[in-house]
Amino acid sequence: MPYLKNLNLNDEVYIYLSDVVNTIIYKDIIRRFKIRNVNFFQNLLIFLSKNIGNIFSAKRISDYLKSQKIEISVNTVLDYLTYLKYAFFNRWS
Numbered sequence: 001m002p003y004l005k006n007l008n009l010n011d012e013v014y015i016y017l018s019d020v021v022n023t024i025i026y027k028d029i030i031r032r033f034k035i036r037n038v039n040f041f042q043n044l045l046i047f048l049s050k051n052i053g054n055i056f057s058a059k060r061i062s063d064y065l066k067s068q069k070i071e072i073s074v075n076t077v078l079d080y081l082t083y084l085k086y087a088f089f090n091r092w093s
Helices: 002-006 011-030 038-050 058-067 074-086
Strands: none
Touching: 011 038, 038 058, 038 074, 058 074
């Protein structure tokens, strides 16, 4: 991300990084895999970001999201995790 050197360490950096992530998520993942449940996908990304470095399973993610009143099957979680893998999400951490 060479463009970051042109920004001051303030809100500009966070806006830039947010734009990059959104571009990757929306153009590379949601469109390519035709994800219909975008809200769930965003919640999954938040969960994964908050649990970087922790061991988790699709079942645990599904159970956690159900506790947050978000009903989603374990198979859907597995599918979405696979899509992230194909988009090299695992290299961001």
